[in-house]
Amino acid sequence: MNQAIRIRETWEDRLLLTFIYIALGIITIAVAYPIIYIISSSFSSSFAVLGGKVWLLPVEPTLYGYAAVFQYQQIWKGYLNSILYTGAGSTLSVMLTIMMAYPISRKTFVGRNILVWLLLFAMLFSGGLIPYYLVIRNLHLLNTVWAMILPGALSIFSVIVAKSFFQSSIPNDLYEAAQIDGCSDTGFLIRVVLFLSKPVIAVLFLWSAVGNWNSYFNALIFLNDASLYPLQLVLREILVNNNVNTSSMSLSAEQLKHFEDMKTLLKYSVIVISSIPVLILYPFIQKYFVKGVMVGAIKE
Secondary structure, three states: OOOOOOOOOOHHHHHHHHHHHHHHHHHHHHHHHHHHHHHHHHOOOHHHHHOOOOOOOOOOOOOHHHHHHHHOHHHHHHHHHHHHHHHHHHHHHHHHHHHHHHHHHOOOOOOHHHHHHHHHHHHHOOOOHHHHHHHHHHOOOOOOOHHHHOOOOOOHHHHHHHHHHHHHHOOHHHHHHHHHOOOOHHHHHHHHHHHHOHHHHHHHHHHHHHHHHHOOHHHHHHOOOHHHOOHHHHHHHHHOOOOOOHHHOOOOHHHHHOHHHHHHHHHHHHHHHHHHHHHHHHHHHHHHHHHHHHHHOOOO
């Protein structure tokens, strides 16, 4: 029976591994502790949070903060708006990215190099915020749902990643065989390319979904109607401006008396709730993430 050969580690190797484990442990703690603190604070009493008693585990556990979230209608309106913007924006972004990336990945496409250089130029240089705002205004998109969906629908970086994926993963022989069978370019894209491109499609959708879900700047400059605000802008109003509208909340006299304390718990509870969709989505796409990024990062 063959026995596995065990290589003796030198003291230098052990020292290096010890240093790596210590460094990874410190990084893990630095990343995990803020998340643990926010979750613990959301379940603690406002007096414990304001008094600095919360360090790791909840102190005087309570669901008062989450009860306040359920009573604050603007949060749930923003939640629905963010789901709409993220779902529609990410779907449109993936469609436009594939429609742009696939043609320029084919060497037989006329004007391919010119389009690639134009995309690179547009990625490196922009007109700035004022021309950006004027374009949206002249298109009559201000204070509409489309102001949150159309401006960021196409990511040039995603186009370059998808283009590299198509060039490295879709063999030209497969395209020629499809042509011999009478398959058109559109048919080849829909029936073959999309079927073989699940990893990069998952990565593109995840990138776009996370970006759209966390986006608040476009809403800040393009939206005036509070009913159209995404969740992140509502969260900004609560965290940065400390602004909570109590008109939509059915609070008793006793609750109003302790309203300032409730706002502290509301902040932490909203942060936890706003992070849930991304945390739920990521495990289903994670298996494609590394493969899609690595293959899509291969240069031509």
